[in-house]
Amino acid sequence: MSRLYTPKKVGAYSLSHRVVLAPMTRLRTIQPGDIPSPMMADFYGQRASKDGLVIIEGVSISIPARSYLGAASFYHDGQVAGWKAIADAVHAKGGRAFMQLIHGGRQSHVEMTGGVDPVAPSVVPFEGVALTKDGFVPASPHRALGIEEIPGIIEEFRVAAQRAFDAGFDGVELHGANGYLVDQFIQDGTNKRTDAYGGPVENRVRFLREAVEALISVWGADRVGVRISPSGEWGGISDSNPEATFSHVAKVLDGYKIAYLHVIEPRIKGDSTLHEGHGVVASAYLRPHFTGTLIAAGGFDREGAQAVVDSGVADLVAFGRHFSSNPDLPYRLKNNLPLTPYVRDAFWGGDEKNYSDFPAIQDVETV
């Protein structure tokens, strides 16, 4: 049997298998107020398994951090009950839930930020999108953060982490991937600063370090993960030397002894489809630089996931799209059962249909 179905200690937790739910923004909060909906609790509860790890979709830490109408956030008390219900649904199955915390940075629009200009490390032309009540629209022009503003954003990460703690989650994951604010600081295509947060990679990871330290101050390192996407394309992001940059990131994070490093393979295109024929490269080159637990993500099927864990390149594998339509994915993979195809039209926004109504095999067998 593959090691994919064997126990693994991840930070503070002993997991029973290594099939992880990848964070997926599904735009199903209740408006106004971004209230987590009962169908979200159903969705996560269905995908939880005994001592399995689910990672909650990107949760914006403040109003200016938001990018997409309907996306998850956690910055006001009216959201507490909804988030508690989600943590409870995962725990009812014996699962563990880490909440992914995000600041969208320049990937936003004034309608989503509360009327203020989106912020970024530097002003660099950007043709990306945000989602408002008018649908996908070009991102608003952004402005460069003043150095004196940075502690305030780090503090928002800390407060959001505290909210996740108080709501009963098991940990937090910093969204350092996919061209959002943390990634905008890391990569030199978007970070043109000349102060302590820009220039050499040691400076470009300063924002990442401070955000990680803020999360650790609440949770302890063994309940904090970080997600990165070396050579990812989403968000118009780029770096002149991704391998050097992200090897440094991995080394820096290794020093914190965090629960895990979560790596999206560059074979995933910006629109979450696959560059055909590309292998697992980022996890492989990062592995020597990170001695802790490594989660690989991006374009995995059963065979690929088993191979990457059995070879030792990764310790766990996160699945996005397949998990969206197979709530009992770990069970199906282990028993080599057929997978239900995912429904892309229902990914971003909608109701329960093709979201929380996919049956588990056991449900089908008992019908």
Ligand SMILES: Cc1cc2nc3c(=O)[nH]c(=O)nc-3n(C[C@H](O)[C@H](O)[C@H](O)COP(=O)(O)O)c2cc1C
């Ligand atoms: C609908 C959808 C929403 C996503 N939202 C997020 C997100 O909130 N945070 C994140 O880090 N990645 C997000 N991703 C990326 C996934 O976590 C994952 O890395 C990607 O789908 C590739 O994995 P897969 O081939 O198993 O689907 C999203 C992907 C999809 C399809």
